[in-house]
Amino acid sequence: MIGTARAFRQRLFALIxxxxxxxxxxxxxxxxxxxxxxxxxxxxGYGLSLDVRDARLVxxxxxxxxxxxxxxxxxxxSTYMKVSVVRSAAEARRRMDAHQADAMLYLRSDxxxxxxxxxxxxxxxxxGDDPIRTASIRGYVEDAMAxxxxxxLDRRGKPAPEAGVVVVDRMWFNYANNSTWYLVPGLIVLIMxxxxxxxxxxxxxxxxxxxxxEALFVTPVRPMxxxxxxxxxxxxxxxxxxxxxxxxxxLLFGVPxxxxxxxxxxxxxxxxAVALGVGLLISAFTKNQFMASxxxxxxxxxxxxxxxxFVFDLHNVPQAVSVAGHLLPATYFMELVKTVFLAGTYWPxxxxxxxxxxxxxxVLLVLSRVATRKRLD
Amino acid sequence: xxxxxxxxxxxxALTDPASRVILVAPVILQSLLFGYGATxxxxxxxxxxxxxxxxxxxxxxxxxxxxxGKFHRVxxxxxxxxxxxxxxxxxxxxxxxxATDFDSRLSSQGTAxxxxxxxxRNSTTAGSAAAQIRAVVTRFxxxxxxxxxxxxVETRAxxxxxxxxxxxxxxxxxASLSMIQVMLLAALSVAREREQGTFDQLLVTPATPSQIxxxxxxxxxxxxLIQSAIVVLIAVFWFRIPMAGSMASLAVGLLxxxxxxxxxxxxxxxxxxxxxxxxxxAFVTLVPLVLLSGLATPVxxxxxxxxxxxxxxxxxxxxxxxxxxxxxxxxxxxVWHDFIPMACVAVLTLPLAAWLFxxxxx
Numbered sequence: 001m002i003g004t005a006r007a008f009r010q011r012l013f014a015l016i017x018x019x020x021x022x023x024x025x026x027x028x029x030x031x032x033x034x035x036x037x038x039x040x041x042x043x044x045g046y047g048l049s050l051d052v053r054d055a056r057l058v059x060x061x062x063x064x065x066x067x068x069x070x071x072x073x074x075x076x077x078s079t080y081m082k083v084s085v086v087r088s089a090a091e092a093r094r095r096m097d098a099h100q101a102d103a104m105l106y107l108r109s110d111x112x113x114x115x116x117x118x119x120x121x122x123x124x125x126x127x128g129d130d131p132i133r134t135a136s137i138r139g140y141v142e143d144a145m146a147x148x149x150x151x152x153l154d155r156r157g158k159p160a161p162e163a164g165v166v167v168v169d170r171m172w173f174n175y176a177n178n179s180t181w182y183l184v185p186g187l188i189v190l191i192m193x194x195x196x197x198x199x200x201x202x203x204x205x206x207x208x209x210x211x212x213x214e215a216l217f218v219t220p221v222r223p224m225x226x227x228x229x230x231x232x233x234x235x236x237x238x239x240x241x242x243x244x245x246x247x248x249x250x251l252l253f254g255v256p257x258x259x260x261x262x263x264x265x266x267x268x269x270x271x272x273a274v275a276l277g278v279g280l281l282i283s284a285f286t287k288n289q290f291m292a293s294x295x296x297x298x299x300x301x302x303x304x305x306x307x308x309x310f311v312f313d314l315h316n317v318p319q320a321v322s323v324a325g326h327l328l329p330a331t332y333f334m335e336l337v338k339t340v341f342l343a344g345t346y347w348p349x350x351x352x353x354x355x356x357x358x359x360x361x362x363v364l365l366v367l368s369r370v371a372t373r374k375r376l377d
Numbered sequence: 378x379x380x381x382x383x384x385x386x387x388x389x390a391l392t393d394p395a396s397r398v399i400l401v402a403p404v405i406l407q408s409l410l411f412g413y414g415a416t417x418x419x420x421x422x423x424x425x426x427x428x429x430x431x432x433x434x435x436x437x438x439x440x441x442x443x444x445x446g447k448f449h450r451v452x453x454x455x456x457x458x459x460x461x462x463x464x465x466x467x468x469x470x471x472x473x474x475x476a477t478d479f480d481s482r483l484s485s486q487g488t489a490x491x492x493x494x495x496x497x498r499n500s501t502t503a504g505s506a507a508a509q510i511r512a513v514v515t516r517f518x519x520x521x522x523x524x525x526x527x528x529x530v531e532t533r534a535x536x537x538x539x540x541x542x543x544x545x546x547x548x549x550x551x552a553s554l555s556m557i558q559v560m561l562l563a564a565l566s567v568a569r570e571r572e573q574g575t576f577d578q579l580l581v582t583p584a585t586p587s588q589i590x591x592x593x594x595x596x597x598x599x600x601x602l603i604q605s606a607i608v609v610l611i612a613v614f615w616f617r618i619p620m621a622g623s624m625a626s627l628a629v630g631l632l633x634x635x636x637x638x639x640x641x642x643x644x645x646x647x648x649x650x651x652x653x654x655x656x657x658x659a660f661v662t663l664v665p666l667v668l669l670s671g672l673a674t675p676v677x678x679x680x681x682x683x684x685x686x687x688x689x690x691x692x693x694x695x696x697x698x699x700x701x702x703x704x705x706x707x708x709x710x711x712v713w714h715d716f717i718p719m720a721c722v723a724v725l726t727l728p729l730a731a732w733l734f735x736x737x738x739x
Binding site for chain 2: 026028029031032035039043044046047048051052053054070084115117120122123126127130131133134139142143145149164166171172177178179182198203206217289290291293295302306307312315317318319321324335338339343344348349
């Protein structure tokens with residue numbers, strides 16, 4: 001009678017009801033499940049940006065010649081830099097020391113003479129604290145030098161030099177060249193990891209720690225049903241997080257959705273199962289809340305943030321770190337989400353990633369079933 | 378009295394061998410992982426080529442590209458139609474397309490376009506790859522030229538000569554990594570006792586709320602500073618990042634920062650009814666503090682409103698202080714302004730925590 005399908009449904013239903021009540025009873029759960037995703041969406045969508053704007057360049061202009069002014073004029077043409085001009089190198093250095101400028105360009109008093117002779121040199125000093133910004137300042141300054149040289153030759157009526165090879169670049173998938181476009185889709189992975197692994201591990205570890213799981217063990221419910229009830233509940237919360245991210249991406253940030261929404265939903269469900277598996281395993285091994293929260297942050301949240309290509313591209317990291325990143329299921333979901341959002345449903349990537357996620361899901365859920373036995377220690 | 382309270386708190390934090398491991402191992406692991414993994418420096422660009430001109434000039438340009446050591450060719454395509462496939466699959470980060478008339482135009486007209494298709498799924502990476510291609514092409518053009526050499530730019534980067542992300546990340550980690558655990562430790566300290574019912578016992582002892590607060594704060598501060606010291610040691614001895622400033626200045630800065638973090642943690646702890654709530658509240662506080670600190674993305678890139686909000690974030694100022702002292706050799710008098718916001722947070726949160734011990738409405 002206990003084993004019939006109807007009794008199974010009844011027990012599962014009762015357990016799910018219990019889970020939802022526990023979830024809704026404590027405001028701190030809702031804070032993680034609903035509040036934190038909203039905060040993350042706002043921070044990642046509006047607050048964080050890797051796009052260089054308003055790089056502050058101070059030009060120490062000790063030469064009043066037209067050639068030197070050409071350099072300044074072509075620098076001022078850049079929309080990414082705020083250029084200020086001072087008359088002496090000492091003043092420019094003072095601004096650098098006070099962190100009022102990111103870079104300093106020094107045009108000495110003999111600049112025009114050397115420029116005419118063809119052996120002019122300018123000095124560019126950069127603050128090394130933000131490598132992305134300094135690298136792009138260097139690029140802008142070098143471009144501006146080429147433009148200024150062209151003008152100098154035009155002015156003197158000399159034939160312009162051959163332009164040579166002109167790079168025409170086209171950025172596919174992100175024509176706005178805007179980091180929000182890859183940060184917001186990546187956020188889906190982070191939020192589902194947070195709910196699936198962190199919140200679930202914490203809630204389940206609490207049951208282990210307080211012995212309420214043992215209380216459940218003496219009832220007719222089976223471990224499988226306890227697990228299923230947890231999985232179903234947090235699956236729903238995770239999908240709510242996904243829904244919020246999708247709406248925000250479309251309505252608030254205008255991130256284009258090139259691929260199929262259905263494919264994204266199916267892949268997200270697979271990843272949710274993986275994340276839940278990780279969360280349940282962590283709680284079954286640690287069985288206490290402090291350890292569970294630490295392990296969940298260190299084993300799921302931080303690696304998802306740092307090692308999956310979310311903020312730091314895996315192209316740039318050393319081999320060993322890249323290998324570690326590719327052991328994480330989140331890396332494959334990250335690749336899939338970015339591809340479906342920005343590039344479209346490219347089947348070879350989609351199928352490969354879904355297969356890997358499905359494999360992880362099965363293995364992790366089976367392991368967590370094995371780890372959750374009716375057992376007293 | 379205070380000494381005994383401290384001893385008790387140390388024992389609570391350190392008796393369990395598993396907790397001892399979790400207070401040290403993750404800090405070491407994360408410094409190494411982030412030291413290697415958290416980088417924006419593009420060192421390996423897989424690229425593909427469609428060379429329809431098959432001329433001498435395109436071959437020379439490609440040889441220059443390969444000569445940088447940063448670019449490696451993963452595919453040689455025969456037609457532009459194949460570009461979509463290598464980009465979509467992520468096999469190549471960029472494709473160079475030399476049109477059929479590339480060589481002849483470059484010889485006869487002196488100029489020819491080179492098409493570069495970039496995978497923009499990560500636009501930051503794509504942007505720096507494009508910049509590197511441009512730099513190579515600029516040098517190539519200069520080598521072909523006989524007149525009108527552009528002005529040479531001599532570049533020197535202060536405090537980070539090779540412009541490595543690692544150099545700016547690791548000093549920042551000295552504050553960030555310890556913050557995560559210190560905040561959780563402090564947040565759980567009162568909540569654990571509340572959940573187990575021992576906090577009421579503590580309140581009826583002769584110890585005053587401020588003594589209890591200090592007793593709980595000191596062990597967390599000590600553990601946090603030890604963790605920071607581990608990160609500093611890894612930065613100096615493992616990654617060999619030269620320390621320009623004085624260790625003492627850095628220590629003073631981190632001490633004030635850690636006190637502020639413990640203040641936040643204890644306030645959260647005093648507000649929570651149980652450990653689960655404390656963990657979740659601490660986490661919800663930690664995430665925005667870490668993200669809006671300038672650790673991975675510069676504060677300067679944030680919109681105005683966010684930048685103002687970060688004045689309440691002690692981590693922002695601790696990172697600024699750590700970077701200036703560590704990399705630039707700043708003295709305390711040069712970074713005094715970083716202390717004000719951190720000290721304000723500490724001065725507000727610590728008495729708040731002590732007051733909340735008795736006045737929490739549950």
